[in-house]
Amino acid sequence: MAISSIDGCIGCGTCVQSCPTDVIRMDPRTGKAFIQYVADCQICHLCRMYCPVDAISITPDKSIPVVVSWG
Numbered sequence: 001m002a003i004s005s006i007d008g009c010i011g012c013g014t015c016v017q018s019c020p021t022d023v024i025r026m027d028p029r030t031g032k033a034f035i036q037y038v039a040d041c042q043i044c045h046l047c048r049m050y051c052p053v054d055a056i057s058i059t060p061d062k063s064i065p066v067v068v069s070w071g
Contacts, residue, residue, distance in 0.1 A: 008055035015047035
C-alpha cells in the first residue's frame with residue numbers, strides 16, 4: 001500500500017483534484033476522501049503536499065524522496 005491513511009480528512013477534495021492518477025475518491029456517504037485504487041498510486045506526494053490539514057501519510061516502505069525539477 002502506498003498511501004497508508006487519510007485520517008483527519010476534512011472533505012475539501014484537494015487530494016482528489018491534485019492526484020494525477022485518479023486513485024483518490026470522495027465517499028458520498030461520509031464526504032471524506034478514500035483510496036479507491038491503491039495499486040495504481042505512483043507515490044508522487046502531490047496529495048500529501050497539497051492537503052491543508054496533513055491528513056495523508058505514506059508508508060515508509062513505499063515512500064520515495066520528493067523530486068522537484070527546476071527546469
